[in-house]
Amino acid sequence: MTDDGLVDSLRSASGRLLIAGVAVLALLVLGVAGLVAPDSTAGRLFFVLASKSTLAATLRLSVPIVFAALGGIFAEKSGVINIGLEGLLIISAFSAIYGADVTGSLWAGFFVGILSSTLLAALFAVVCIEFRADQIIAGLAVWLIALGLAPFASSVFYGGPNTTNVGTLDTITIEGLASIPFFGAFFDASPAVHLMLIAVLVSWYVLNRTTFGRWVRAAGENPKALDTAGVDVSRVRYAAVLLSGVLSGMGGAALAFNIGQFTGNGPTMVNGKGFIAIVAYLFGNYNPVGALLSTALFAGLDATQLRLQTADVIAVPDSLVQTIPFVAVILVLALVGRTRLPEAAGDHYESGEE
Amino acid sequence: MEQAVHLDGITKRFPGVVANDDVDLAVEKGTVHALLGENGAGKTTLMNVLYGLYRPTEGRVVVHGEERHFDSPRDAIDEGVGMIHQHFMLVDPMTVAENITLGNEPRKWLGLTVDRTTARQQVVELAERYGFDIDPDARIEDVGVGVQQRVEILKALYRGADVLILDEPTAVLTPQEVEDLFRVLEELTEQGKTIIFITHKLGEAMTAADEITVLREGKNVGTVPADDITREELAEMMVGREVLLDVDRSPTEPGRTVLDVEDLVVEDDRGVRAVDGLSLDVRQGEVLGIAGVDGNGQSELIEAITGLRTPDEGRIEVDDVDRTTDSRRSRIEAGMAYVPEDRQERGLVMEYDLVENGLLGSQHAEEYASNGRIDWERTRGHAEEIIEEYDVRPPDADAEAESLSGGNQQKFVVGREFARDPRLVVASHPTRGVDVGSMEFIHDRLNGLREDGRAVLLVSSNLDEVQSLSDRLAVIYEGEFVDIVDPDAVTEEQLGLLMAGQEPDEVPSIAAAGEVGP
Numbered sequence: 001m002t003d004d005g006l007v008d009s010l011r012s013a014s015g016r017l018l019i020a021g022v023a024v025l026a027l028l029v030l031g032v033a034g035l036v037a038p039d040s041t042a043g044r045l046f047f048v049l050a051s052k053s054t055l056a057a058t059l060r061l062s063v064p065i066v067f068a069a070l071g072g073i074f075a076e077k078s079g080v081i082n083i084g085l086e087g088l089l090i091i092s093a094f095s096a097i098y099g100a101d102v103t104g105s106l107w108a109g110f111f112v113g114i115l116s117s118t119l120l121a122a123l124f125a126v127v128c129i130e131f132r133a134d135q136i137i138a139g140l141a142v143w144l145i146a147l148g149l150a151p152f153a154s155s156v157f158y159g160g161p162n163t164t165n166v167g168t169l170d171t172i173t174i175e176g177l178a179s180i181p182f183f184g185a186f187f188d189a190s191p192a193v194h195l196m197l198i199a200v201l202v203s204w205y206v207l208n209r210t211t212f213g214r215w216v217r218a219a220g221e222n223p224k225a226l227d228t229a230g231v232d233v234s235r236v237r238y239a240a241v242l243l244s245g246v247l248s249g250m251g252g253a254a255l256a257f258n259i260g261q262f263t264g265n266g267p268t269m270v271n272g273k274g275f276i277a278i279v280a281y282l283f284g285n286y287n288p289v290g291a292l293l294s295t296a297l298f299a300g301l302d303a304t305q306l307r308l309q310t311a312d313v314i315a316v317p318d319s320l321v322q323t324i325p326f327v328a329v330i331l332v333l334a335l336v337g338r339t340r341l342p343e344a345a346g347d348h349y350e351s352g353e354e
Numbered sequence: 355m356e357q358a359v360h361l362d363g364i365t366k367r368f369p370g371v372v373a374n375d376d377v378d379l380a381v382e383k384g385t386v387h388a389l390l391g392e393n394g395a396g397k398t399t400l401m402n403v404l405y406g407l408y409r410p411t412e413g414r415v416v417v418h419g420e421e422r423h424f425d426s427p428r429d430a431i432d433e434g435v436g437m438i439h440q441h442f443m444l445v446d447p448m449t450v451a452e453n454i455t456l457g458n459e460p461r462k463w464l465g466l467t468v469d470r471t472t473a474r475q476q477v478v479e480l481a482e483r484y485g486f487d488i489d490p491d492a493r494i495e496d497v498g499v500g501v502q503q504r505v506e507i508l509k510a511l512y513r514g515a516d517v518l519i520l521d522e523p524t525a526v527l528t529p530q531e532v533e534d535l536f537r538v539l540e541e542l543t544e545q546g547k548t549i550i551f552i553t554h555k556l557g558e559a560m561t562a563a564d565e566i567t568v569l570r571e572g573k574n575v576g577t578v579p580a581d582d583i584t585r586e587e588l589a590e591m592m593v594g595r596e597v598l599l600d601v602d603r604s605p606t607e608p609g610r611t612v613l614d615v616e617d618l619v620v621e622d623d624r625g626v627r628a629v630d631g632l633s634l635d636v637r638q639g640e641v642l643g644i645a646g647v648d649g650n651g652q653s654e655l656i657e658a659i660t661g662l663r664t665p666d667e668g669r670i671e672v673d674d675v676d677r678t679t680d681s682r683r684s685r686i687e688a689g690m691a692y693v694p695e696d697r698q699e700r701g702l703v704m705e706y707d708l709v710e711n712g713l714l715g716s717q718h719a720e721e722y723a724s725n726g727r728i729d730w731e732r733t734r735g736h737a738e739e740i741i742e743e744y745d746v747r748p749p750d751a752d753a754e755a756e757s758l759s760g761g762n763q764q765k766f767v768v769g770r771e772f773a774r775d776p777r778l779v780v781a782s783h784p785t786r787g788v789d790v791g792s793m794e795f796i797h798d799r800l801n802g803l804r805e806d807g808r809a810v811l812l813v814s815s816n817l818d819e820v821q822s823l824s825d826r827l828a829v830i831y832e833g834e835f836v837d838i839v840d841p842d843a844v845t846e847e848q849l850g851l852l853m854a855g856q857e858p859d860e861v862p863s864i865a866a867a868g869e870v871g872p
Contacts, residue, residue: 210466210467215456218456225443229513230427
């Protein structure tokens with residue numbers, strides 16, 4: 001049998017290959033320049049990029065985006081476009097801190113974060129599936145609810161938009177392996193990073209190899225075909241949207257425990273990561289592995305700009321450097337062209353309609 | 355013989371409508387039974403009752419000798435009743451095997467994972483048993499409609515169906531594919547399966563079925579053996595009066611060229627050349643028919659000619675005036691009438707009433723609008739004329755277009771366009787979805803326009819229609835004309851081959867000089 005994920009990505013590969021090719025080429029040029037003239041700007045840039053701490057930062061920044069993207073994939077593959085991922089990240093980030101504060105256990109807090117995000121996703125699911133609301137508007141509502149509710153709850157419990165600090169998850173360090181240059185970052189990382197990598201693989205397996213995954217894809221492509229096969233389309237979609245809540249909850253909680261507190265000013269600490277997640281899974285063509293790689297691209301650029309701000313490598317104003325990841329997002333969207341959306345994404349389905 | 359299905363006194367009422375009125379239907383095991391009738395005669399409703407989509411208001415459903423109450427298609431499938439709908443219920447990006455096993459996947463590892471090896475093997479064995487030639491690993495989106503239909507049939511068989519209902523199974527097929535389908539049906543009945551197929555095409559019912567039941571206005575008009583009945587008798591049963599099946603086409607002398615298309619290239623939405631260097635001309639007093647399998651560039655060609663799509667290369671002339679880049683309005687004013695293929699998308703505004711819809715396309719005409727003001731009285735009169743002349747039901751000019759049945763919507767659109775006093779009529783599937791009686795009427799009007807010296811360009815997937823109406827018949831394949839033939843001399847088999855892009859021997863080609871290239 002053919003490998004669905006692989007064929008899919010090859011089909012719409014031209015734009016993606018172009019971007020990947022440009023990225024590799026740029027790295028090669030930088031690498032050569034770095035080796036020839038280590039003291040040049042290019043050389044210093046290369047050493048920034050090739051350092052273990054840049055990879056570590058990339059992985060750390062990827063965690064919430066990848067989790068939210070995985071959630072988005074399940075929801076959208078089932079036919080429900082969940083643009084409320086940002087809101088799910090916000091609510092779970094706050095709840096995780098609050099849960100940890102109350103129970104005194106970070107992992108209990110982690111669970112509370114997942115729970116709250118799943119509840120909000122359940123509300124979204126009921127509104128969209130049961131009451132047939134417009135998915136885009138309902139998704140925006142999820143974001144706005146969380147954007148208002150989380151800082152408000154913080155003010156009630158902590159007297160301000162920022163919560164107290166409950167501490168961070170201990171990193172898992174494997175002696176020896178951790179000192180490998182660059183790739184050592186994988187062995188000296190927060191458990192959230194490992195959880196993320198596992199989640200990506202499990203998601204791929206569930207989507208492409210299990211009956212549930214097959215039903216999710218059928219629900220998003222041709223729900224009637226699934227219905228006439230005797231599978232309840234609404235139940236499949238509920239399950240997929242709830243799953244997007246669980247996964248986003250993991251992302252939001254991991255984000256909060258990375259710092260140890262929730263900060264709720266302005267766009268909150270989530271700051272658009274849920275929306276970048278949408279771009280990431282579209283760019284990754286609904287493939288969990290693709291979503292991980294495209295997130296790594298955005299997060300890598302983000303990590304680089306953070307390092308560039310402090311490392312004093314090139315004389316460019318900070319505010320300009322900070323725009324790099326966002327410029328990249330726009331470039332990627334312009335170059336990749338259109339991703340093929342699931343046929344029935346955004347459509348309501350009611351059994352028995354003729 | 356054993357009865358596979360017995361519908362006993364089925365009545366199905368919807369608010370305000372009786373769709374089935376005390377219908378009896380008995381189908382013997384191992385036979386092909388055709389359910390024949392006009393649109394709206396209640397064929398599909400009756401089958402939806404048998405398939406568990408509707409519950410009958412009155413009457414009994416008996417399957418294999420036992421009375422059944424189906425609450426959902428799932429119940430029907432469990433009792434061995436499967437239905438293949440007109441619109442296939444397939445998941446395009448999935449493979450043939452994945453589609454057939456969807457919802458009933460063989461599993462492994464705690465029942466969570468699909469056992470893909472077993473699934474594939476089961477599908478291969480099933481296909482072999484019924485003599486289907488099918489690649490289990492092909493994706494649905496990569497295979498043709500004929501194969502997709504076979505996948506639907508296999509899907510029903512995989513779920514254990516021994517009564518198969520097919521809803522208008524030939525609507526989307528080429529003549530060769532129809533033959534293949536009929537062979538498949540024969541093979542299935544030989545193995546003890548029972549087939550019921552819904553159709554409004556007389557010829558098919560007579561060729562493929564053992565018995566034919568005719569429905570008219572929700573009632574069973576009669577069940578007859580297919581071997582001893584004529585087309586004329588069947589048509590009369592369907593319509594309730596005598597019907598002229600063939601258009602009485604008197605010869606005309608074609609006049610000067612009205613529409614002249616040169617080397618036209620049109621790209622479709624994906625940027626593929628849907629029309630690839632095509633030339634044609636239509637003269638006064640002639641019908642140029644275009645036959646072909648849907649999706650071979652017909653839509654793009656028509657859209658370019660009528661001004662709905664910009665051609666990438668080539669010229670379109672009407673009465674020797676270059677109209678290649680003209681607007682819709684100036685094309686209408688140049689005398690171009692257009693019956694679009696999708697009446698709901700392009701023919702009507704569904705939320706408008708018939709008065710407003712009757713004005714569409716004439717909103718700039720002096721007759722109905724002056725100084726930016728619409729003369730509603732005259733507009734209403736115009737709509738009422740169309741309604742009366744074309745027997746649009748209900749005869750109510752204030753009815754919204756969406757409240758009309760498809761056939762009546764089509765009659766209204768055709769009436770409006772033919773009333774323009776056109777120089778050129780571009781008609782795309784002008785009788786799609788209308789019943790035999792209305793079809794006869796529309797054909798008659800189309801022929802009347804021709805005899806009146808108008809030029810007609812006709813596209814239809816109904817071969818009988820293009821063959822009986824056209825003076826010249828062009829066969830389109832992948833955006834080019836394969837040939838232009840004499841419709842009275844060409845056989846259906848030759849047409850089928852041409853539509854598949856092949857050039858059979860001894861085709862009665864009448865290609866005008868330099869107008870056809872392969």
